[in-house]
Amino acid sequence: MEPDDLTAVWRRYDERLNELVATNALILRRSSLMETRTTLGRLGRTLVYELVLAILAVVLLGAFAADHARELPVLAATAVLDVYAIAILAGTIAQYAHLGRIDFDAPVIAIARAVERLSLLRARQSLWTLALAPLMWPPLAIAATRGLLGIDAVAAFGMPWIAANVAFGVGVLALSVRLARRYGQGANAASWFRRLSASLSGHAVRSAALKLETLLRYEDEITIRAENSSGAS
Numbered sequence: 001m002e003p004d005d006l007t008a009v010w011r012r013y014d015e016r017l018n019e020l021v022a023t024n025a026l027i028l029r030r031s032s033l034m035e036t037r038t039t040l041g042r043l044g045r046t047l048v049y050e051l052v053l054a055i056l057a058v059v060l061l062g063a064f065a066a067d068h069a070r071e072l073p074v075l076a077a078t079a080v081l082d083v084y085a086i087a088i089l090a091g092t093i094a095q096y097a098h099l100g101r102i103d104f105d106a107p108v109i110a111i112a113r114a115v116e117r118l119s120l121l122r123a124r125q126s127l128w129t130l131a132l133a134p135l136m137w138p139p140l141a142i143a144a145t146r147g148l149l150g151i152d153a154v155a156a157f158g159m160p161w162i163a164a165n166v167a168f169g170v171g172v173l174a175l176s177v178r179l180a181r182r183y184g185q186g187a188n189a190a191s192w193f194r195r196l197s198a199s200l201s202g203h204a205v206r207s208a209a210l211k212l213e214t215l216l217r218y219e220d221e222i223t224i225r226a227e228n229s230s231g232a233s
Helices: 003-067 072-100 108-132 134-149 153-183 191-200 203-232
Strands: none
Touching: 003 072, 003 108, 003 134, 072 108, 072 134, 072 153, 108 134, 108 153, 108 191, 108 203, 134 153, 153 191, 191 203
């Protein structure tokens, strides 16, 4: 075989190899995007469910506050609960809006960046929602006592009762954080407890932030390489 013939054969093999690599890359991209779409689709349905619950809570608390507008302790307690519910609603809306802006026709790294930002948003909301939940016990006790039993707890039981409920909420929060940090990532821990502990201990936020930071740094490196290649050519 002549050298020119051998070169031509190698060129044909190179072309076929390049086509195969491109085809495999396309198949991998489509497979990854399909898995991502499925996962985000489930998240979208979860967010809709959370939106409905948050809206319902805001409306019911607002109506309860309006019905007891002349009872200052009950009104104040319900207002605190309503602000908490509104904050959860706002955070959920932000997540849903971010989810809707993800463009699956964009480059893979852009899609990955958007998904990681969404993960960070969700981790942060889970953290402060769980952290503040035990502190909502005192206003919840005041509102529930009035709504279910018809009793003004502040007038009936006084400040010692309120202080005890505040102490209970703070104690539950401190104990929960301690348990989350100590036992949350154990091999024998249930999956739901590991997820809860990761959120409450801040591990989920740190992990999501680190993933996003690594991805952004990788994206910057790719950009610099592309600019250097363009300058060299």
